[in-house]
Amino acid sequence: MSRIVTVGAAQLGPIQRAHSRTDVVRRLIDLMRRARAMGCDLVAFPELGLTTFFPRWWMEDQAEVDAFFEREMPGPETRPLFEEAARLGIGFTIGYAELTVEDGRTRHFNTSILVDKAGRIVGKYRKIHLPGHAGHEPWRAFQHLEKRYFEVGNLGWPVSRAFGGIMGLCICNDRRWPETYRVMGMQGVEMVLLGYNTPEHHPPAPEQDHLAEFHNHLSMQAGAYQNSTWVVGVAKAGVEEGCMLIGGTAIIAPSGEIVAKALGRDDELIVAACDLDHAVSYKTTIFNFAAHRRPEAYGLITERAGVVPPPGDE
Numbered sequence: 453m454s455r456i457v458t459v460g461a462a463q464l465g466p467i468q469r470a471h472s473r474t475d476v477v478r479r480l481i482d483l484m485r486r487a488r489a490m491g492c493d494l495v496a497f498p499e500l501g502l503t504t505f506f507p508r509w510w511m512e513d514q515a516e517v518d519a520f521f522e523r524e525m526p527g528p529e530t531r532p533l534f535e536e537a538a539r540l541g542i543g544f545t546i547g548y549a550e551l552t553v554e555d556g557r558t559r560h561f562n563t564s565i566l567v568d569k570a571g572r573i574v575g576k577y578r579k580i581h582l583p584g585h586a587g588h589e590p591w592r593a594f595q596h597l598e599k600r601y602f603e604v605g606n607l608g609w610p611v612s613r614a615f616g617g618i619m620g621l622c623i624c625n626d627r628r629w630p631e632t633y634r635v636m637g638m639q640g641v642e643m644v645l646l647g648y649n650t651p652e653h654h655p656p657a658p659e660q661d662h663l664a665e666f667h668n669h670l671s672m673q674a675g676a677y678q679n680s681t682w683v684v685g686v687a688k689a690g691v692e693e694g695c696m697l698i699g700g701t702a703i704i705a706p707s708g709e710i711v712a713k714a715l716g717r718d719d720e721l722i723v724a725a726c727d728l729d730h731a732v733s734y735k736t737t738i739f740n741f742a743a744h745r746r747p748e749a750y751g752l753i754t755e756r757a758g759v760v761p762p763p764g765d766e
């Protein structure tokens with residue numbers, strides 16, 4: 453048996469603050485057309501793929517912050533992307549900052565959507581693991597204010613039946629957490645699509661900087677293998693507003709092996725024909741959850757409210 457989903461991972465080079473949505477959508481459409489020409493069913497774009505990574509700046513004027521958010525999807529500037537996808541018959545995923553009103557309350561999320569070949573939104577995810585900090589930390593070369601500008605996602609990790617398989621979404625920092633993949637793995641996920649903006653320099657722990665690309669692949673390869681799923685990880689890369697973002701866009705098989713990887717740190721498309729049935733061997737043997745997981749033992753640890761603090765932590 454084989455169920456092939458041909459996927460394009462469309463790494464983006466930097467998006468500077470001066471770049472308009474229209475400029476960016478033009479780049480996305482170019483990559484989408486190239487993906488379709490290479491036989492892709494689906495093309496994946498990065499986290500916050502319409503704007504620069506604005507949480508690097510401390511901003512006090514909410515109107516200035518909200519200018520980075522989308523109030524509707526598609527909206528006037530993003531509609532051409534949806535129309536082109538439907539015209540070409542190709543699906544896509546993209547991350548963006550979402551401003552929405554729920555129960556009369558304005559809310560801000562770091563969001564990703566899955567769009568089918570007819571241009572319809574068939575999956576939506578709001579980022580749960582928001583890294584960084586909420587207060588101004590001027591000692592940093594740049595801020596990482598996701599905790600200030602976004603709320604924790606309120607949709608869980610739903611999976612979508614689309615493209616002939618079970619598809620899941622997560623966003624950037626989520627990929628470092630085993631729970632992300634496991635919650636989707638428990639729902640039988642067959643392909644996890646994620647985008648990231650990862651600075652090469654981590655101000656609180658510069659001793660880890662030389663391992664940034666290694667940790668990126670380590671997390672995604674482990675998530676793929678331990679949950680018998682394809683993982684498609686897509687970077688926004690290069691020097692964005694003076695901040696170097698890692699590349700390393702990769703398509704990873706359920707074996708944990710990288711089958712395609714970007715070479716540079718600019719707009720770059722990589723493609724792989726992913727057989728969803730490649731996972732069957734893993735899902736039915738070493739990672740047969742029904743046969744081998746031991747949740748009755750994990751509960752004692754994972755249900756505990758607190759965690760043991762690291763040495764030196766107050």
Ligand code: CDT
Pocket residue numbers: 499583584596623624625626628648649650651654
């Ligand atoms: N965008 C995002 O989540 N980036 C983080 C950066 C490191 S934590 C400040 C990541 O996990 O890649």
